[in-house]
Amino acid sequence: MDQNSQQKSLHIGLVGAGIGGLAAAIAIRLAGAEVTVLEAASELGEIGAGIQMTPNVSRLLIKWGIADIIGDNLVEVEEFNLRQQDGTKVGYTKMVPDMKKDLGHPYGTTLLSLNLQLMRDRWWVVHRAHLHSGLVEVAQSLGVKLLINSRVNSLDYSRKGPVTVTTEARNRHVFDLLIGSDGVNSVVRRTLFPDVRPTPPSTNSAYRAIVPYSRILKDPIAKTLIEKPTMEVWLSEKAYIITYPISGCKDLNLVLSHHTDNLVYNVEDVAVEDLRKQFEGYDLKIKRVIDMIPETQRWPLLVTALESWSSPEKNVVLMGDAAHSMVNHMAQGAATAMEDGAFIGRCIAEVVQNRLTLTQAVEIYEKERMPKARAKQHISFLNGAIWHLPAGPKQEARDGAMKEEMSGKKLSRSPNLYSDPRMLEQVYGYDAEQHADEAVRTFLQRREGVIDT
Ligand SMILES: Cc1cc2nc3c(=O)[nH]c(=O)nc-3n(C[C@H](O)[C@H](O)[C@H](O)COP(=O)(O)OP(=O)(O)OC[C@H]3O[C@@H](n4cnc5c(N)ncnc54)[C@H](O)[C@@H]3O)c2cc1C
Structure with missing residues (x-):
């Protein structure tokens, strides 16, 4: 003592x-x-x-x-956008909450206090x-x-x-x-x-990569992706890509979730060509950025x-x-x-x-x-x-249930767990x-x- x-x-x-x-x-x-x-x-x-x-x-x-x-x-993210593989927007969350809008919302009190808190505590x-x-x-x-x-x-x-x-x-x-x-x-x-x-609870694992903004800005199509500091997710069958800016918007961070034939327990070195092949056929904006990835590793997702x-x-x-x-x-x-x-x-x-x-x-x-x-x-x-759903009725139900959020409506439940x-x-x-x-x-x-x- x-x-x-x-x-x-x-x-x-x-x-x-x-x-x-x-x-x-x-x-x-x-x-x-x-x-x-x-x-x-x-x-x-x-x-x-x-x-x-x-x-x-x-x-x-x-x-x-x-x-x-x-x-x-x-970096403070302004928006969170969920997209189909071809880039079509299917979900949206405004990351900096708008207090006035939330005042009129039926879930008013809780959401208002949460939003006040979220305004102080940033994303x-x-x-x-x-x-x-x-x-x-x-x-x-x-x-x-x-x-x-x-x-x-x-x-x-x-x-x-x-x-x-x-x-x-x-x-x-x-x-x-x-x-x-x-x-x-x-x-x-x-x-x-x-x-x-x-x-690993499944054969799911993730590539991680960083691409400098200086490189993306040279590409007329890819550069439209980084006009605003947003978080973007492309959803597809048993895979997704999430991107967001880091280092004061000097770099774009990518996480590319995917499945492999085997369970992954350790970090693996992967040829970048394998990654590119796996993510062919995506929205051209993100595809062009993927083609700029210099190197990558596959990370296990262990529980x-x-x-x-x-x-x-x-x-x-x-x-x-x-x-x-x-x-x-x-x-x-x-x-x-x-x-x-x-x-x-x-x-x-x-x-x-x-x-x-x-x-x-x-x-x-x-x-x-x-x-x-x-x-x-x-x-x-x-x-x-939710993010790995294959195309079909469940994916359509997911996208349908998030639709109204894109016009600013707040839902009492949403498959978009970010909102x-x-x-x-x-x-x-x-x-x-x-x-x-x-x-x-x-x-x-x-x-x-x-x-x-
Ligand atoms: C692809 C991917 C994306 C992710 N994204 C996010 C995200 O956006 N947000 C988020 O919150 N989380 C995210 N995570 C999870 C996050 O990375 C981990 O949960 C987090 O880093 C764990 O932190 P930790 O301090 O518990 O362990 P660690 O970061 O693993 O730190 C452990 C430390 O212990 C040291 N150490 C190990 N053994 C010994 C020893 N015997 N003696 C002394 N020192 C030792 C290590 O060197 C290390 O410094 C992500 C994970 C993955 C795979």
Whole structure:
């Protein structure tokens, strides 16, 4: 215990400085605990690709000062367009909400407050390297210790109390709580749950690619695609393409979802000609951009399903892809990892203030966050099924049901999950910190007998 402040001194260790681990490190440091992050790589960084930062986490980027650091490299998307393979528009979401229109809407109150929130919490797209370096800068300025070349090999967590981890270089670190933020192939998860293996739920995987605007602007047809900062999706049978600008509109990011003959478990190098062949016959605007892709890799889409996220003594806990990797079709993997970090940060703040024990904090985190992550896994899979529909009655029903949105009408349910009111509420309007505060309050009230158990 710290004599001056009566606050509890805690040292929390994180394995992995990815987007999730860094978000958790910031949140936990803000909670008043000492934080060390052990990262295997010899340099801090992220893969060369774009990422969507949806309103449920852009709020964290704003609050933690990361948005200011990333600055113009964050791109705000104005529109989201769903198209058939030939470019015909079939779905539309206005990404910057129009409050006046929503006032007159029958779902008024909820949507109005959600839209007010969405106006504050923006829908951004960004290069992962820019996001990652913003997270690193804020973490370091808060005093988080980031140790590179620190691949964790083993952990000793058998006794109640502190956990000892050993790195490849045989350095030992002792923490009051260890958080496994080490991604889909997590050593922390493999140690806790050796029988669990992340698996692709189908033969679906994704190519990732970036094409510079300077190249696209030279093509009179392709350049019409980048006149406005929009997110575009071309839907086709068992495949889709999504594009959006990154790096202050200097690059166009592409994700090309497709199926293969076999299940994909690892990142694969692919000849760019194979990709081009697979996406022939698309709208000429996007086809021309595809022909400019310099190189690509195929990424697996793995799902991790766990019954628990923690050790029996609650001194080790998982987060992010290590706990709940999901398919990418709602762009929620990293977002959910950041939510985990924000949530656990608020719970640890209560431990620092001596209102909860670490065990209780971990229990609240697991109880509340596991169902949220599971729901995101399901919704992500569902959106993949919607976007991959083959031509026929179901596809026609999907497109028909989204049609009225194109003239500005708000629907009570929509197969376009980017504008479906229930998704706005459950996914984009979700506030992880508020959720944590409410869960802690309920826990404390139950403990004090204020409310029934
Ligand atoms: C095609 C595609 C598109 C996607 N688009 C989006 C999107 O738009 N929005 C979104 O929110 N999500 C998206 N995702 C998902 C997102 O990329 C992941 O969910 C997210 O990166 C997971 O973050 P993480 O911090 O949990 O793990 P990771 O990013 O995997 O980070 C793990 C870190 O741990 C380190 N590490 C690993 N093992 C050890 C060890 N033994 N010791 C020390 N360090 C270790 C690694 O080096 C790494 O730095 C997409 C995924 C795919 C495949």
